[in-house]
Amino acid sequence: MGSVARITNISARSETSFDDAVRVGIDRANQxxxxxxxxxxxxxxxxxxxxxxxxxxxxxxxxxxxxD
Known part of the structure; x- marks a missing residue:
């Protein structure tokens, strides 16, 4: 059995680093x-x-x- 995924565009910002901006974005997406x-x-x-x-x-x- 297969699976279907969806993609959404987000933008995230941090005053610390690019890595932190990615972390902020993924944390928010998971919420x-x-x-x-x-x-x-x-x-x-x-x-x-x-x-x-x-x-x-x-x-x-x-x-x-x-x-499903």
Whole structure:
């Protein structure tokens, strides 16, 4: 028997690092979606203010398996 998955796009931001932004996004996705099985990080960008990095942002596609 096979399975069917769905993909949703989300954006997450952190003032710490790209890794933390990914963690924030996945943690939030798990609060709303069931059966999260993976993610593809499509884009990364930083926010700079006064010459310093102040935030890290990731755009990702989160995959979750649909229930029967």
């Amino acid at each position: 709303t979606l069931r059966n999260v099985s993976g993610a593809w990080i499509k884009d990364q960008k930083i926010e700079v203010r006064d010459g310093a990095i102040v935030a890290y942002q990731v755009a990702m596609e989160v995959t979750f398996v649909l229930e």
